[in-house]
Amino acid sequence: MKKVIIVNGSPRKNFNTAKLLKEAARGAEESGAEVEFFHLYDLNYKGCISCLACKRKGVAQKGLCFFKDGLTPLLEKCLNADAVIVGSPVYHSYPSGMFRCFMERFIFPAHTYMLDRVNGGLKRVINRTLPVGVIMTMNATKEQYKSNKYDIILRENEESLHAVFGYSETLYAFDTFQYTDYAKYDCDLFDPVHKALVRDKQFPIDMRKAYEMGKRLATMNN
Ligand SMILES: Cc1cc2nc3c(=O)[nH]c(=O)nc-3n(C[C@H](O)[C@H](O)[C@H](O)COP(=O)(O)O)c2cc1C
Secondary structure: OOEEEEEEOOOOOOOHHHHHHHHHHHHHHHOOOEEEEEEHHHOOOOOOOOOOHHHOOOOOOOOOOOOOOOOHHHHHHHHHOOEEEEEEEEEOOEEOHHHHHHHHHHHHHHOOOOEOOOOOOEOOOOOOOOOEEEEEEOOOOHHHHHHOOHHHHHHHHHHHHHHHHOOEEEEEEOOOOOOOOHHHOOOOOOOHHHHHHHHHHHHHHHHHHHHHHHHHHHOOOO
């Protein structure tokens, strides 16, 4: 049975990012995969500590971060999975801090500084395709995502994942509904009527795309 690991990089367990990830999980499950769901904010861990042990000559556990803490079991599961789907809100133009710490520990041990003199580029540690799906949610509209250069910032993730694991795709959910009740918060930058419209019209489309991503990635290596 295929194994798919889902990783929520939002502190909220049932809001935009988590809802989309749950749909991706449902898509993967309905195509026959076994799914495990993790909330990064429940785990106790650091980002990469730059010990560089993963780059030492002759290391046995290539691809797995040497530093052991609360993230290690999840990293092991990701490396043994058939697909991984990760998600994060955009915080100050970047994915959340917990998400970035996870990505450093997930990507860097599988990234080499060794030239592949036969095929060009860099040698790969993971000698198979491990599809990684990314779901990013944000307040920004699609236009603001471009004008604020989030497209350039967030594309870096996808490119690193593609280079290291062989395949990556990203689903962006724009203009998300941030508060359950806008009237209770100081936030006149946002029009609650417009936000509710996006939630009711666009978010279900994003949910469908997340479901399809789950299905696609779970069956990719068939
Ligand atoms: C600390 C913080 C910083 C944020 N910074 C941005 C930002 O720079 N750009 C943006 O578009 N949205 C920003 N947002 C909004 C969130 O990205 C957006 O509401 C997201 O969908 C929340 O995901 P969640 O519902 O899974 O928690 C920020 C929210 C928080 C709490």
